[in-house]
Amino acid sequence: SCYGARKGVVDTAVRTSDAGYLTRRLVEVVQHVVVRRIDCGTARGISVSPQNGMMPERIFIQTLIGRVLADDIYMGTRCIATRNQDIGIGLVNRFITFRAQPIAIRTPFTCRSASWICRLCYGRSPTHGDLVELGEAVGIIAGQSIGEPGTQLTLRTFHTGGVFTGGTAKHVRAPSNGKIKFNEELVHPTRTRHGHPALLCSINLYVTIESEDILHNVNIPPQSF
Numbered sequence: 409s410c411y412g413a414r415k416g417v418v419d420t421a422v423r424t425s426d427a428g429y430l431t432r433r434l435v436e437v438v439q440h441v442v443v444r445r446i447d448c449g450t451a452r453g454i455s456v457s458p459q460n461g462m463m464p465e466r467i468f469i470q471t472l473i474g475r476v477l478a479d480d481i482y483m484g485t486r487c488i489a490t491r492n493q494d495i496g497i498g499l500v501n502r503f504i505t506f507r508a509q510p511i512a513i514r515t516p517f518t519c520r521s522a523s524w525i526c527r528l529c530y531g532r533s534p535t536h537g538d539l540v541e542l543g544e545a546v547g548i549i550a551g552q553s554i555g556e557p558g559t560q561l562t563l564r565t566f567h568t569g570g571v572f573t574g575g576t577a578k579h580v581r582a583p584s585n586g587k588i589k590f591n592e593e594l595v596h597p598t599r600t601r602h603g604h605p606a607l608l609c610s611i612n613l614y615v616t617i618e619s620e621d622i623l624h625n626v627n628i629p630p631q632s633f
Contacts, residue, residue: 431552444524448526456510457509472513474494476513477490481503530546586617594609610631612627
């Protein structure tokens, strides 16, 4: 639509500086976070349990893949995984199959340093699937990762053009011209997406149209205006 196309152009021109400012501030805050050591020596970890019914199996796998164990994992008296071992899909399947003890993993939140991060607390890099390299600027990567969807939310255009931004809506047409009567207590004033004044009904609304000696009753569904 003409409105949607115009809105996309205006938002891109006016709000681009706001979106860029968000990314710049995020990168400025975390640009010092660099992988400086292999192991910080922390003994802390975040516990994840495969027996927790509140966590779906898919989320459990996504949480563990690429992380590093903070403690040894035992099945009975036998050790099936050791501390500082990176977790792959094979090890995750063993955890699910044997229903092992709660698993303590190392994360950036448990790293001992606040100004840098170690390889074992960061885990695998999504770029190549191995442990992150020393000297990699993971803080800048994190800032850009948050800033990019923030830019899309700020501009609110999402590259959809002008046709789809208008959306589609169902219309209820009056069968004839006449005087409209309805319960004014069931509606409240609002505005359409184009800024035009309208009345919004939150529940089913029956509208009566008086045309000469004929009465027409029309049912208006909820959330209509």
